[in-house]
Amino acid sequence: MLSCTGKPEQVTPVSPFNIKKYLGKWYEIARFPHSFEEGLSHVTATYSVRKDGGIDVLNKGFNDDAQKWEEAKGEAYFVEDENTGYLKVSFFGPFYASYIIVALDQADYQYALVTGPDKEYLWVLSRTPELDEKIVDKLLKKAQSLGYDLGKIIYVDQSAMPSAMQDKPNA
Secondary structure, three states: OEEEOOOOOOOOOOOOOOHHHHOEEEEEEEEOOOHHHOOEEEEEEEEEEOOOOOEEEEEEEEEOOOOEEEEEEEEEEEOOOOOOOEEEEEEEOOEEEEEEEEEEOOOOOOEEEEEOOOOOOEEEEEOOOOOOHHHHHHHHHHHHHOOOOHHHOEEOOOOOOOHHHOOOOOO
């Protein structure tokens, strides 16, 4: 298994962490741009338990140019212990990359700030398609304090879609 499961400088995963509370659907509110998400709106990530104790990951987004849903299936496993928000995720065979939860609404698990193995990856996630601007600002200020370049941040379109396109992958 090949992996890039390091942590960016100054980044500490959240702890305590409860994977059972983290499972389910998350909406991508903001992110750094990457080729694997280019042109996608209405991006979500859904996490569920695997039979082997890992986590199934289903990322889904609407390709605005092609007018169709795209999805990527992956798997994730804890890097340290199950009480720490530090996982490794793979969408491409034996290649794993860090999935580090940097900030989390510890009370209700309604929003999160996530990074990858370096400071080229950053996501703001929410349980709802919209997240209060004050919370987004708080999360982005935390990222900035850790050395992330917020000039790269893009906001994901999560506005209402025509009902004909809702939840129909590859339609």
